[in-house]
Amino acid sequence: METLLYLAHTEADGSLSKTALEALGAAASLASDLGAGFSVGLIGEDVTQAANAIGGCGAEKFFAVSGPDFGQSRYSTDTAAAVALIQAASATLVLAPATSRLARSLPGAAQRAGGRADTQVTALAVDSGSVVATRWYYRQRMFSNMTRSQRPWVITLSPGCFPAWEGEAGSPSVEAVSADAATNTTVKGVLAPSADEQTIRPDAEMLFVAGAGWTKKQADGQTNVGGAEKLILGFLDQAKASLGSSKSLVDLGGEGQEVLSFLSHLHQVGQTGSTPRHAKGLATCCHGEEPHVVGWRFITERRAVNLDEGCGWAQGKADVLYVADAFEVMTKVNELLGS
Amino acid sequence: MSGFHIVVCGSIVPDPLQTLEPMQGPTGWALKNEMMLPAVLDPWAGHALYEAANLAANVPNSKVWLVSLGPKAKLQQVMMSVAQKAPFDLVVLDGPAGGFTEAFETAQALAGAIEGIDGLDKSKLLLFGGWQSASRGASATLQIVGELLGITDQFQGVDKITPEGDGFTVLERIEGGAYLESSCAGAPAVLGWATGSLPEPPNNPQIGMQNMQKNMPAIQRAPATAVAAEGVDFKSVELPKQVRETRIVKDTPAQDIAKELVDWIRG
Ligand SMILES: Cc1cc2nc3c(=O)[nH]c(=O)nc-3n(C[C@H](O)[C@H](O)[C@H](O)COP(=O)(O)OP(=O)(O)OC[C@H]3O[C@@H](n4cnc5c(N)ncnc54)[C@H](O)[C@@H]3O)c2cc1C
Numbered sequence: 001m002e003t004l005l006y007l008a009h010t011e012a013d014g015s016l017s018k019t020a021l022e023a024l025g026a027a028a029s030l031a032s033d034l035g036a037g038f039s040v041g042l043i044g045e046d047v048t049q050a051a052n053a054i055g056g057c058g059a060e061k062f063f064a065v066s067g068p069d070f071g072q073s074r075y076s077t078d079t080a081a082a083v084a085l086i087q088a089a090s091a092t093l094v095l096a097p098a099t100s101r102l103a104r105s106l107p108g109a110a111q112r113a114g115g116r117a118d119t120q121v122t123a124l125a126v127d128s129g130s131v132v133a134t135r136w137y138y139r140q141r142m143f144s145n146m147t148r149s150q151r152p153w154v155i156t157l158s159p160g161c162f163p164a165w166e167g168e169a170g171s172p173s174v175e176a177v178s179a180d181a182a183t184n185t186t187v188k189g190v191l192a193p194s195a196d197e198q199t200i201r202p203d204a205e206m207l208f209v210a211g212a213g214w215t216k217k218q219a220d221g222q223t224n225v226g227g228a229e230k231l232i233l234g235f236l237d238q239a240k241a242s243l244g245s246s247k248s249l250v251d252l253g254g255e256g257q258e259v260l261s262f263l264s265h266l267h268q269v270g271q272t273g274s275t276p277r278h279a280k281g282l283a284t285c286c287h288g289e290e291p292h293v294v295g296w297r298f299i300t301e302r303r304a305v306n307l308d309e310g311c312g313w314a315q316g317k318a319d320v321l322y323v324a325d326a327f328e329v330m331t332k333v334n335e336l337l338g339s
Numbered sequence: 340m341s342g343f344h345i346v347v348c349g350s351i352v353p354d355p356l357q358t359l360e361p362m363q364g365p366t367g368w369a370l371k372n373e374m375m376l377p378a379v380l381d382p383w384a385g386h387a388l389y390e391a392a393n394l395a396a397n398v399p400n401s402k403v404w405l406v407s408l409g410p411k412a413k414l415q416q417v418m419m420s421v422a423q424k425a426p427f428d429l430v431v432l433d434g435p436a437g438g439f440t441e442a443f444e445t446a447q448a449l450a451g452a453i454e455g456i457d458g459l460d461k462s463k464l465l466l467f468g469g470w471q472s473a474s475r476g477a478s479a480t481l482q483i484v485g486e487l488l489g490i491t492d493q494f495q496g497v498d499k500i501t502p503e504g505d506g507f508t509v510l511e512r513i514e515g516g517a518y519l520e521s522s523c524a525g526a527p528a529v530l531g532w533a534t535g536s537l538p539e540p541p542n543n544p545q546i547g548m549q550n551m552q553k554n555m556p557a558i559q560r561a562p563a564t565a566v567a568a569e570g571v572d573f574k575s576v577e578l579p580k581q582v583r584e585t586r587i588v589k590d591t592p593a594q595d596i597a598k599e600l601v602d603w604i605r606g
Contacts, residue, residue: 100514101513104496111487120476138476144439191519254538271382329593
């Protein structure tokens with residue numbers, strides 16, 4: 001019989017993120033499929049608010065490693081905390097959100113706890129009493145359904161793949177667990193774009209991808225990068241969409257070409273970029289080559305605007321391809337959204 | 340400053356422009372024609388290598404090693420071009436580099452190879468690599484190598500390192516296009532790189548010649564290294580089924596397209 005631990009960390013404001021609540025939903029549902037109970041392990045400066053918010057989740061026990069040393073993402077303190085929680089709960093199976101903070105520490109923690117980790121799992125099932133995890137390989141080209149014998153088995157769950165837990169708050173009693181806070185690392189802080197400059201919005205309904213075509217010479221023989229910037233920012237603002245980019249477009253900066261001023265490598269989607277999760281995606285001036293489109297694996301509805309009828313999007317990669325000039329189309333789209 | 344001993348862990352992956360198909364091989368899951376597929380240096384590990392070379396060039400008394408576990412014939416091919424990018428000492432383990440091997444077993448082999456590097460001072464060690472491989476994509480191997488070597492200052496999704504005294508500050512990618520900024524008092528540390536902040540260096544045939552002369556023997560004497568996935572039971576490995584029926588809209592006024600798009604966006 002598995003002993004299940006749901007492991008999460010608090011955010012700066014003491015709450016649990018959406019990804020953390022999705023992992024809790026998955027943990028509660030897996031526990032019920034296994035006919036097992038589960039406990040909760042929290043890491044954070046002060047976990048009271050988070051523990052209370054999920055007080056009604058059905059966990060048998062709550063454990064926490066807390067204090068100022070554990071308020072921020074840092075490998076040394078996060079692995080120490082995770083190992084202490086796994087041991088306190090005598091966990092054989094650990095489910096945790098694949099937040100950047102846990103993604104960068106739980107595989108190491110699993111190793112130190114004598115177990116193994118499988119990361120970015122997108123689905124869970126129970127087959128003849130054993131847990132089967134789905135994860136992707138070769139940058140989302142293929143997936144496996146796998147199980148493993150080593151314990152503790154630490155599984156991190158990808159964002160956007162499981163329904164978030166919703167339920168009653170409570171005031172559970174939380175057992176304090178101590179962990180070693182020794183470290184050579186001092187966290188200085190988060191460098192985040194200001195709210196009006198932020199163009200990467202993981203929780204947005206829609207992804208808008210800009211490709212290198214926006215900076216290329218157009219039918220009149222001229223480039224129009226300034227016009228492209230206005231159209232793209234105008235759209236992002238009105239549609240509250242998240243901005244993604246092709247590699248070619250972000251690389252242009254390094255090649256000394258005129259580029260869109262708000263783009264960085266963080267926007268790149270694909271093989272060597274990100275794999276964002278959004279319900280809808282619109283690609284513009286982007287050819288839709290495979291190394292780009294592997295980053296669209298978890299974009300449910302996909303449309304593209306491209307001058308080239310033979311571009312990659314036409315080959316079964318988008319639901320709709322509009323063969324048209326993106327400058328013209330997006331001008332009209334912005335007008336309509338604004339009206 | 341006493342300098343850094345930078346060990347970059349990086350192997351090869353199939354060229355992303357290739358079509359990949361899983362198949363059950365004699366030793367477990369693999370790719371169809373895996374040994375025939377053209378390979379490239381795992382991209383994020385490549386960025387780690389370029390960042391390592393740049394750091395070593397800027398911090399006196401530093402040195403770079405590249406430790407690679409992969410099929411040696413393929414590694415040799417890929418190294419012909421990688422060797423032209425930056426000077427390094429190569430350590431090769433001849434074994435599988437595919438996505439269906441275990442991060443733990445790979446890490447164990449890499450940690451053993453690193454322990455065996457002549458002249459490596461572990462108190463100066465910066466262990467570099469890609470924050471995820473383009474094969475397994477687990478973000479686990481480097482963390483485990485670090486654990487096996489007793490290194491508990493680790494950073495992942497790194498885009499920038501700035502030396503500072505005996506230590507450094509580092510920027511790690513976090514959610515929402517933001518960075519976490521930390522400072523680390525000194526080596527040893529693990530840094531799993533994302534894209535970094537340097538462009539790919541141009542080919543330098545002279546560095547390439549020097550590297551290959553120095554490193555060919557390492558490839559030739561690479562020890563056979565068994566790496567599998569003990570304890571893992573792959574019930575299935577599949578390609579996603581969904582191919583979309585693309586509706587192609589052409590010869591349509593921009594106004595009509597825009598209207599359809601806005602209905603979809605709002606719907
Ligand atoms: C190892 C490796 C890793 C890679 N990783 C990635 C990755 O992570 N992400 C990624 O994106 N790529 C990646 N690539 C690169 C990828 O193969 C493509 O080269 C890249 O995606 C092309 O970018 P693009 O479509 O923006 O540019 P282009 O190929 O230049 O396409 C521009 C498009 O814009 C269209 N266009 C021009 N003007 C207009 C207009 N007015 N209206 C409408 N359409 C217009 C053109 O028809 C064309 O289709 C990788 C490649 C390799 C080898």
